[in-house]
Amino acid sequence: MPPSTLHHLLCLVDFSALSHRGLEIGAELARRWKASLIAFHGVNLPGDVVYGSDYSYSRPKQHRLLQEARDRMASFLQGFPEVTGRVAEGEPVESLRAFMQQEPVDLVIATTRHLHGIRRWISGNLIERLIRHIDAPVLIIGCHPQGNGRGLLDVRHITAVTLPDERHHRLISTAIRVAKEFGADLELLHLLETPLDIESEPYETAQTHLERSARKRLKETAIRLGGDPDRIRTTVLEGAPTTVLPDFLDRTPADLVLVGVRRGIPLKPAVIGSTTETIIRRCGGCVLTLPIS
Structure with missing residues (x-):
């Protein structure tokens, strides 16, 4: 985009x-x-x-x-x-x-x-339906007390929540282009799940190998798609999105967060807990969602 x-x-x-x-x-x-x-x-x-x-x-x-x-x-x-x-x-x-x-x-x-309780559930449900069932990128502008107040067009730091595989090449490419448009630094963030098989080596060793591999693949992919290696940082977090994302977004505030959304997935009665919903709720800046096939 x-x-x-x-x-x-x-x-x-x-x-x-x-x-x-x-x-x-x-x-x-x-x-x-x-x-x-x-x-x-x-x-x-x-x-x-x-x-x-x-x-x-x-x-x-x-x-x-x-x-x-x-x-x-x-x-x-x-x-x-x-x-x-x-x-x-x-x-x-x-x-x-x-x-x-x-x-x-x-x-x-x-x-x-950014509401709480049943009012937030109703508002979030509308946003969830919008981003999952509209075949276009959606820019979500929040009213968060932690917002920096500089305005959208003063974008200095962009975070893209992504994966180092072909499904997310469009998202990474979009993040690179938007970062160049605004002259912003770009952080590629990957959420790493617990290794499925850790019997072959100690857990800490397996996790370290996975993190290094993910960071390397993200950086190589971004450079191959035209990113400036001097203005791109890769971060790998271990744990569930609802656990690690709020703390990360509080510690590393971004003016704009990009996240991919799979369209057409039937919504559960409660949408609380999804990666996208967590980002929308906790991000002090704006969120750009892109459909992912």
């Missing part, structure tokens, strides 16, 4: 102050990359509560809600003459998927609040 291929940006908005910040960042990126920008809002209309269907029995009420959303969009976009507003009927993720079948979208921009 090099900037030269980002011609059509889309920002999800809910007319909140946080989504206004996302729109500001989207507009700045669109100007920087000479791309178009759409502000998109899905109106989840009420269904028939008697028969439990999605079909609303009150068309006048539907029209009124849609018109109210269009009016709010027009007001929301004041000061952004270059942004096109689109209001669609339906659940936000589903209506966006339908829209993207008709219109090209190279990057989706979304905002998320």
